[in-house]
Amino acid sequence: MSDMFEDGPGSVVAPSGNSPEFTVSELSGAVKRVIEGEFGLVRVRGEVGRVSRPASGHMYFDLKDDRSVIAAISWKGQVAKMQVRPEEGMEVIATGRMTTFPGQSKYQLIVEDVSPAGAGALMAMLEARRKSLAAEGLFDEARKRRLPYLPSVIGVVTSPSGAVIRDILHRLRDRFPRHVLIWPVAVQGQACAAEVAAAIRGFNAIAPGGPVPRPDLIIVARGGGSLEDLWGFNEEIVVRAAADSQIPLISAVGHETDTTLIDYASDRRAPTPTAAAEMAVPVRMELIAGLDGQGARLLRAVVQGVGARGQRLRDLGRALPRLDSLTVAAAQRFDLWSGRLGGALVLATSAKxxxxxxxxxxxxxxxxxxxxxxxxxxxxxxDRALTAAQTRRMDRAAERLALLSARLAPALTRAFADAGRDITRTREKLLMLDKRLQAAPALRLDSLSKRLDALDRTRQTLGYAETLRRGYAVVRDSDGVITTRFAAETAGALEIEFHDGRFATAPRTKPTKPTPATPPGGQGSLF
Incomplete structure (x- = not known):
């Protein structure tokens, strides 16, 4: 803190008391050491607020509940290792360490890892992402393309070491052998989404007619697994790559009951990788048999059609008249009109x-x-009327400008005076708030300590362990706590808990419920 405070122009206020002096950097460093020492590694549960991803690769976001907000940051290397990226509205558990940022006088959480707060939150995040991408039209049926009937080259995006690629190749070899290009990728883990998206875009980037053949069809395949194992195929980068693919794409991720977001963006979804191979190509022997049958039918149809049309032509030829009878009347009309043409031209010219x-x-x-x-x-x-109108309009504009200029100087003087008064009031208010700010941390800490002590005493008083210390006991059987005498008599083995431990009684035969005795005279007892 400085030795003196200015209180208006030309006046100086001396500090009160003999408090030690700190520089701003010393005070900020002390606060930083206290916070980092008390909260070395913490796990914080909260809802993700705004999320910002600048070009540097770092991620800035907020963690909040119904009363408070904590600023959080993940560096570029930490973001790359996250299996789940925080999105606005998610409820997550963030693991990291607390620190301060002296440049803005605030504390923040350096987040190293983020996990959803339970499977329900993961499914909620998946549903929210599905609705968001569907609203952009990435899942519309109008975007989907028809699969080629017999692709020459098939591109497969999968792991080269799994059983999936062997099943696909075996099925293609049985049905219709085709040229297959394999793009090896990781099918789970942190690198899965980026590698699958790069593979889809890589197949689309192959130029037709180049040294590497361009696929006519792409199959993205993976075996079954849990929701976390298949999460890479739910990432937005994979869904957008599948939707932007110009090559028809079949999604064969997981088993028939597994559904990922790439299934909605692909042109066809296969329940298994083997079914994807069956969708890709027809059965060769069935095609050969079908072609033979179609050829025989075509030959029979041609022979029958030629014969039928020949017979029809002969029938129509017998019904036609003679050629000279068709042209005689037309030739006579032509001679008549050619004789009248010369006179008609002369009369028309004269009339015109x-x-x-x-x-x-x-x-x-x-x-x-x-x-x-x-x-x-x-x-x-x-032109004369227009000139006069323009002259009148310019005169009126000049008069209005002179009037506004005369009013401007007093208005500026009043504005400057009001601004000076506002600055003076603001400086006085700032000095008062600074004094309150110096005293607030100590008062707040003392209040919180007293409240914590009161809550701890209340917890100890209300706990049932304190009741046991006063001479009470808890009786249980196999069904739970016993609260009536009859339940204790009918129970088999009993367990009794005292303040210093528990012990169990030996099993007993359960008696039947006693029937109330009726006193002489038939009058029942009131008790």
């Missing part, structure tokens, strides 16, 4: 010339000159 003379008679050069003069006078009149 007479009409032209009637239309051109009123058109004289003098009429055109008069029309041009009238239009010129009208244009000059409109």
């Amino acid at each position: 010339r007479a009409r032209l003379d009637r239309i051109a008679a009123p058109m004289r050069p003098r009429l055109l000159l008069d029309l041009v003069a009238r239009r010129h006078d009208r244009l000059a009149e409109r």
